[in-house]
Amino acid sequence: MFRPDHYAARVPALAPYAAALRAFHGGDDGAGIRLRSSLGEDEVLPAALFFRGGDDFLPFERYALDLAQGRVLDLGAGTGVHSLELQRRGYDTLAVENCGALVDLMRARGVHHVLRADFTMWCGPRFETVLMLMNGIGPTGTIAGLDRFLWHARRFVTDDGQLIIDSAEAAPECGESDQRWPDRGEYPGQAWIDLEHDGARGRPFRELYADMETLRERATRAGWVADVAFEEDGAFLVRLTPGSVGPSAGRPAVGSAARSAVRPRRR
Numbered sequence: 685m686f687r688p689d690h691y692a693a694r695v696p697a698l699a700p701y702a703a704a705l706r707a708f709h710g711g712d713d714g715a716g717i718r719l720r721s722s723l724g725e726d727e728v729l730p731a732a733l734f735f736r737g738g739d740d741f742l743p744f745e746r747y748a749l750d751l752a753q754g755r756v757l758d759l760g761a762g763t764g765v766h767s768l769e770l771q772r773r774g775y776d777t778l779a780v781e782n783c784g785a786l787v788d789l790m791r792a793r794g795v796h797h798v799l800r801a802d803f804t805m806w807c808g809p810r811f812e813t814v815l816m817l818m819n820g821i822g823p824t825g826t827i828a829g830l831d832r833f834l835w836h837a838r839r840f841v842t843d844d845g846q847l848i849i850d851s852a853e854a855a856p857e858c859g860e861s862d863q864r865w866p867d868r869g870e871y872p873g874q875a876w877i878d879l880e881h882d883g884a885r886g887r888p889f890r891e892l893y894a895d896m897e898t899l900r901e902r903a904t905r906a907g908w909v910a911d912v913a914f915e916e917d918g919a920f921l922v923r924l925t926p927g928s929v930g931p932s933a934g935r936p937a938v939g940s941a942a943r944s945a946v947r948p949r950r951r
Contacts, residue, residue, distance in 0.1 A: 911924075
């Protein structure tokens with residue numbers, strides 16, 4: 685059970701992640717991030733993973749980048765791997781990240797347009813393409829958080845635009861082979877994560893891993909047309925375009941509460 689007092693001595697949740705990436709960027713090729721999860725994971729991710737590009741992109745990433753059109757908003761941009769590739773292809777791209785250290789890192793790496801902001805509250809201009817890759821919906825944390833975000837996201841995608849999201853189902857060894865609602869009423873993809881680097885361990889945070897059926901269902905309820913654009917080895921890419929809200933759909937109340945390279949979502 686997670687108790688706030690038990691974790692009071694830990695560093696901020698994403699501090700180990702940012703520290704590992706800064707170390708790698710500074711020349712420490714062996715830097716890594718230890719990830720522990722309430723889904724049963726305990727593994728070390730090489731920081732080099734978050735600096736990949738070109739041929740090192742995963743198949744779903746290459747497919748997502750090929751779908752880009754018009755102005756692009758890269759939400760939760762991480763180290764800027766996707767923004768840099770989009771820049772190379774000539775797209776007008778804005779990278780948004782809520783971690784100040786990563787904003788500085790992206791600028792140092794040559795990302796032209798970077799903004800520090802919480803993507804779940806983004807209120808800027810509308811874009812033709814919004815990318816949320818590497819489990820980009822993860823920070824919504826819960827199904828209720830996903831619902832709120834999907835309603836909010838309609839404000840910053842143009843009427844003829846697209847929201848491109850990937851996710852991955854939880855591995856069977858993580859406790860549920862079926863991502864649908866278990867009897868206890870708790871969606872199994874609502875995980876707790878903590879990260880560690882160089883002896884500093886971060887406070888746990890919520891991370892959502894939504895299965896394909898759930899993501900499509902919640903998107904449809906929020907007025908999106910959902911199409912599965914790519915699927916491979918448990919990971920999938922969904923393309924959402926603005927549609928109409930069905931008569932039975934309701935807005936969430938204000939204040940309502942893969943074991944693969946796709947995880948964690950941060951890039």
